[in-house]
Amino acid sequence: MRQQDILSIVINYMRQKKVRTTLTVFGIMLGPAAIVALLGLVGGFGAYITSELGSTGVSTIYVTPLPNFTLNNNVVHTISGMKGVKVALPYYTASGILTQGTQNTSVSIYAVNISAVPSIIPNLKLENGSIPSNGFYTAAVVGYDIAHPNITGARNVSLNQVITIKGSSGFGGFGGVSSTSTKSYSFLVHGIYAHFGQALFLSPDSSVFIPLSGGILLTNDTGKYSGVLISATNASSVSLVSSELAAEYGNNLKVITVSSILSEIESIESSISLILLAVASISLVVAFVSIVTTMYSSVTERTTEIGIMKALGFTSNKIMLVFLYESLIIGLIGGVFGVALGTVGSYAASAAMSHLSAGSPPSTTSAAPTSFRGSSSFGGGKVGPSGAGGFSGGGSFSGSSGFGSGFSSSGSSSISSNSINITPVISLQLIFEVILLTITIGVLAGIFPAWKASQLVPAEALRSN
Numbered sequence: 001m002r003q004q005d006i007l008s009i010v011i012n013y014m015r016q017k018k019v020r021t022t023l024t025v026f027g028i029m030l031g032p033a034a035i036v037a038l039l040g041l042v043g044g045f046g047a048y049i050t051s052e053l054g055s056t057g058v059s060t061i062y063v064t065p066l067p068n069f070t071l072n073n074n075v076v077h078t079i080s081g082m083k084g085v086k087v088a089l090p091y092y093t094a095s096g097i098l099t100q101g102t103q104n105t106s107v108s109i110y111a112v113n114i115s116a117v118p119s120i121i122p123n124l125k126l127e128n129g130s131i132p133s134n135g136f137y138t139a140a141v142v143g144y145d146i147a148h149p150n151i152t153g154a155r156n157v158s159l160n161q162v163i164t165i166k167g168s169s170g171f172g173g174f175g176g177v178s179s180t181s182t183k184s185y186s187f188l189v190h191g192i193y194a195h196f197g198q199a200l201f202l203s204p205d206s207s208v209f210i211p212l213s214g215g216i217l218l219t220n221d222t223g224k225y226s227g228v229l230i231s232a233t234n235a236s237s238v239s240l241v242s243s244e245l246a247a248e249y250g251n252n253l254k255v256i257t258v259s260s261i262l263s264e265i266e267s268i269e270s271s272i273s274l275i276l277l278a279v280a281s282i283s284l285v286v287a288f289v290s291i292v293t294t295m296y297s298s299v300t301e302r303t304t305e306i307g308i309m310k311a312l313g314f315t316s317n318k319i320m321l322v323f324l325y326e327s328l329i330i331g332l333i334g335g336v337f338g339v340a341l342g343t344v345g346s347y348a349a350s351a352a353m354s355h356l357s358a359g360s361p362p363s364t365t366s367a368a369p370t371s372f373r374g375s376s377s378f379g380g381g382k383v384g385p386s387g388a389g390g391f392s393g394g395g396s397f398s399g400s401s402g403f404g405s406g407f408s409s410s411g412s413s414s415i416s417s418n419s420i421n422i423t424p425v426i427s428l429q430l431i432f433e434v435i436l437l438t439i440t441i442g443v444l445a446g447i448f449p450a451w452k453a454s455q456l457v458p459a460e461a462l463r464s465n
Contacts, residue, residue, distance in 0.1 A: 040342065
């Protein structure tokens with residue numbers, strides 16, 4: 001008998017038992033669906049994080065001082081002269097509360113050599129305006145979300161508009177001095193960055209960048225930087241620079257590299273994938289038991305039919321092939337539909353997460369709101385309190401506890417709620433592997449019932465009816 005004839009017998013029988021076949025396929029498809037959906041989401045989330053961190057550049061190194069160590073100009077000069085260092089940018093950082101429309105939202109303030117920032121964040125581009133010179137300490141470049149707030153009642157920030165920062169006396173020095181009094185510092189918007197997205201430890205879209213000289217005046221301290229942004233000459237030089245920093249300063253500096261974080265993320269992603277695969281495999285065990293039960297029941301019901309087939313000349317091997325083909329086809333159909341279901345589920349879950357993240361409210365503060373004011377005046381030659389030689393008017397910031405010691409601070413959240421757009425990673429290799437796995441399970445599950453059917457004696461099989 002030809003293989004086509006055996007397949008025809010199997011297909012005809014499956015058509016006769018549509019309900020049972022459908023239920024068995026449904027029980028099988030849950031396993032591959034869970035594997036594809038979970039691994040696709042994990043891969044997509046890992047790719048999203050890698051893309052966000054990688055936008056900063058894999059050759060980027062972040063250095064912040066640990067307590068009791070002063071990161072001053074001498075240290076920056078030493079770092080700049082290290083082998084493998086292309087650029088070393090010292091910076092000051094602070095946080096404040098921006099009131100736009102009806103909402104107060106935390107923003108970050110960075111005092112840095114703005115013209116050199118693209119060497120650290122290559123994809124950061126200006127949408128409008130220009131980069132102020134370092135001596136123009138009353139100027140600022142604002143992020144996209146600050147200039148284009150998606151907030152009811154808020155107006156877009158335009159060039160040459162004045163924004164006012166209200167900060168506590170902690171602005172007088174990094175690490176700040178707690179005080180209930182506040183001071184207002186005003187800056188002229190000299191440039192607006194195009195939309196960028198999240199980068200490692202900072203979000204350019206929700207940040208205000210001012211010249212380094214402005215940070216010095218705000219803090220009244222020229223020798224205590226918050227940290228240093230380092231761009232290595234290439235990705236392979238990152239480890240060399242990290243080793244030099246460790247050898248020179250030991251535990252006085254905290255060194256973070258994008259490449260090391262990406263490696264950790266890949267390791268974590270692999271571990272999570274294995275855990276989820278193990279969990280999803282439980283469904284495959286259930287599918288295995290389901291196929292065994294279905295096929296064994298089929299053997300019991302078809303005892304007389306098996307006897308007739310053997311009486312007509314079917315060998316034990318042919319009988320075994322009939323049942324193996326049936327379990328194989330059930331596994332194949334379950335695998336194909338399971339992959340399709342998992343793909344749809346993965347994209348549906350991704351869309352749901354994106355919708356939920358986009359709908360989450362931005363962080364707010366209980367500070368009294370200070371709205372945009374219509375009038376503005378450009379004051380004298382130093383950055384100072386509002387109404388005392390500085391700017392007044394524009395978008396206002398209510399200051400937090402003062403400048404922090406690094407990128408991470410209590411007030412450094414995004415201006416607006418940025419949705420997490422995860423695209424599931426479902427490769428052809430994953431699809432083929434899952435389908436092959438399901439077929440294999442189907443065949444393995446059908447071996448015992450098929451063997452049991454092949455061992456029936458024709459005379460006994462016919463008498464069983």
